[in-house]
Amino acid sequence: MRSRLLFSTLSVAVVAVLLLGIPLAVVMSRLVTDETRDSLEREAVRLLNEVENSDPLDRPIDRDQIARNNPGRYIEIDLVPGNQRITIGTPPPADSAMRSQVRSESGTRVLIMMDAREVTEQSTDALVIIGVVGSMAIAVAVGLAIVQSRRLTLPLQDLADIADRLGSGDARPSKHRYGIRELDRVAEVLDRSAVRISDLLAAEREFATDASHQLRTPLTGLTIRLEEIVASADEPDVVREEGAAAIVQAERLTAVIDELLSAARRQRHSHAEPTDIDHVIEQQVKEWTPTFKHAKRRIQVQGQKGLHALATPGGLAQVIATLLENALTHGDGTVTITTAERGGSVVIEVGDEGPGVPQDLATRIFERNVTGGKGTGLGLTLARGLAAADGGRLELVRPKPAAFAIFLRPVEESRTRVVAGPA
Numbered sequence: 001m002r003s004r005l006l007f008s009t010l011s012v013a014v015v016a017v018l019l020l021g022i023p024l025a026v027v028m029s030r031l032v033t034d035e036t037r038d039s040l041e042r043e044a045v046r047l048l049n050e051v052e053n054s055d056p057l058d059r060p061i062d063r064d065q066i067a068r069n070n071p072g073r074y075i076e077i078d079l080v081p082g083n084q085r086i087t088i089g090t091p092p093p094a095d096s097a098m099r100s101q102v103r104s105e106s107g108t109r110v111l112i113m114m115d116a117r118e119v120t121e122q123s124t125d126a127l128v129i130i131g132v133v134g135s136m137a138i139a140v141a142v143g144l145a146i147v148q149s150r151r152l153t154l155p156l157q158d159l160a161d162i163a164d165r166l167g168s169g170d171a172r173p174s175k176h177r178y179g180i181r182e183l184d185r186v187a188e189v190l191d192r193s194a195v196r197i198s199d200l201l202a203a204e205r206e207f208a209t210d211a212s213h214q215l216r217t218p219l220t221g222l223t224i225r226l227e228e229i230v231a232s233a234d235e236p237d238v239v240r241e242e243g244a245a246a247i248v249q250a251e252r253l254t255a256v257i258d259e260l261l262s263a264a265r266r267q268r269h270s271h272a273e274p275t276d277i278d279h280v281i282e283q284q285v286k287e288w289t290p291t292f293k294h295a296k297r298r299i300q301v302q303g304q305k306g307l308h309a310l311a312t313p314g315g316l317a318q319v320i321a322t323l324l325e326n327a328l329t330h331g332d333g334t335v336t337i338t339t340a341e342r343g344g345s346v347v348i349e350v351g352d353e354g355p356g357v358p359q360d361l362a363t364r365i366f367e368r369n370v371t372g373g374k375g376t377g378l379g380l381t382l383a384r385g386l387a388a389a390d391g392g393r394l395e396l397v398r399p400k401p402a403a404f405a406i407f408l409r410p411v412e413e414s415r416t417r418v419v420a421g422p423a
Contacts, residue, residue, distance in 0.1 A: 009145030010138070017134040028126040036119045040100035040112050043070060048102050048110040051077055063088050073112050080107040092116075155183045162190050272390045274411045275311040277346060281337055284320045288328075292335070295328060303339035309346035309408035315386040316406070319394060322383040323350040323404050330354065331402060341410065348406040349397065356400030365396055380404075 047070070051061065066075060067088050074089040091097070092115040099113045155176075162174050173191040177184050285299050292299055320337075327335045333353025340347050357365055368381045380394075387394040392408040 006142070006145050006149055009148070010142055013138045013141030013145075017137055021130050021134045025127050025130050028130065029123045032122045032126060033119055036098065036114075036122075037100065040098065040114060041102070043073070044100045044102045044110050044112045047075065047077070047112065048104055048108065051079070051108055051110065052104055052106070061086060070112065072118070073114055075113075076109070076111040078107075078109040152180070152183075155180065155187075159183065159186055159190065162187075162194075166190065166194055272310045272312055274308050275313050275316060277307040277309060277316075277339055277348065277408075278305055280311075280313060280316050281320065281339070281348070284317060284324060285337070288321070288324045292328060297328070297332075297334065299324070299335045299337065301337045301339075303337075303349075304341060305339070307339055307341060307346050308411045309392075310411060311390045311392065311408050312386075315390055316408075319383045319386050319406055320348065320350065322379045323406075326379060326404075327352040327354070327402070344410070345392075345407040346410050348408070349403055350405075351398065351401060351403030353401050356398075356402045357396065359399070362396060362399045366394070 047066065061077070063086065070088075072089075074091045075087070077086040077088075078084070079086070092113055096116040097113050098116045098119065099111060101109065101111045103109045158174075158176060162176070173194045174187065175191060176187055281301055285301060289299060324335060327350060331352030331354030335350065335352045338347075338349040338351070340349070366380050366384045384394040387406055387408075390408065392406060395405050395407065397403050397405045
């Protein structure tokens with residue numbers, strides 16, 4: 001590109017110099033010729049006046065004086081009295097002579113001639129000056145073209161490198177600006193694209209991490225069920241029961257995948273629906289009871305029955321499963337699930353009898369990658385996000401012993417808002 005810019009600028013400069021220089025050279029040549037002719041004519045008139053005003057007796061014509069006053073000229077003077085001709089100087093060649101002749105009323109004639117090669121030399125000098133000026137103009141144009149081409153090509157190369165880095169996955173904004181509005185606009189667009197790509201990559205990484213974390217629990221449950229099947233191969237009834245439980249775990253695994261994909265696409269708000277709280281809790285208790293039995297612990301449910309709230313069944317199930325897993329991993333004793341309706345919300349509280357949440361972690365327990373043990377620090381973060389997606393919230397209501405509460409919107413409140421809306 002730089003060579004093309006240089007060539008195009010040089011071409012424009014040469015064409016401009018030629019379009020201006022050629023007419024200027026022609027005009028200068030004509031001006032020199034016309035000026036020389038006018039000068040010869042003035043010299044002839046002046047000499048004629050001197051001859052006319054002289055007295056041949058008192059002041060005879062001085063040849064030497066005329067030659068000194070008109071150097072390089074050939075002069076002929078014809079005097080009428082006596083028909084006398086006076087010649088001064090050497091005549092130039094006939095093919096290169098430039099002449100001027102004047103005659104007075106009395107008949108006196110003055111002829112002045114000069115060599116036209118002097119005019120050619122003056123014209124050549126003028127042409128040389130024009131050529132030098134034109135060359136200087138072309139040189140200046142080339143210098144400006146080099147500077148301009150560097151100013152344009154270097155930013156374009158830089159932008160190409162930035163685009164190449166974006167294509168290779170390096171989504172860091174460059175924040176380079178070049179002082180050229182169009183190029184700065186391109187740089188701004190690339191920076192915004194880099195930010196969007198970085199956000200997308202971060203979202204993809206978070207999704208992969210969240211998926212691996214959320215899928216671990218149902219896979220663990222499925223493994224336990226399969227182990228029970230293997231251990232009870234001689235008891236058909238137990239095999240059928242454990243096989244059915246394994247199928248339920250597999251279905252839950254499918255639901256978890258669907259929920260993760262839906263959350264990744266930010267479409268879960270529109271799927272919140274009236275949900276039977278007792279049914280979701282019963283399902284989770286049934287799934288987690290074998291795991292708690294292996295740990296010689298138990299789950300109990302208490303509180304109001306028959307509650308319904310706006311939620312996504314799969315999402316609410318994941319939140320409760322996360323709280324149960326958290327209680328199993330970090331808590332101790334019996335895990336109690338309490339349901340109630342208070343403060344305009346349906347509340348599901350999950351607590352245990354363990355040591356609780358350390359004071360320094362209580363305010364940061366829902367932050368990503370914050371954990372008080374061997375966990376990943378993702379479960380509670382994802383659970384809070386799932387609750388918020390359904391219009392609810394997840395809170396730590398008691399640090400010691402630990403108790404978490406899910407606050408959901410009751411179905412009646414939603415209906416009241418819908419009915420009252422158009423009014």
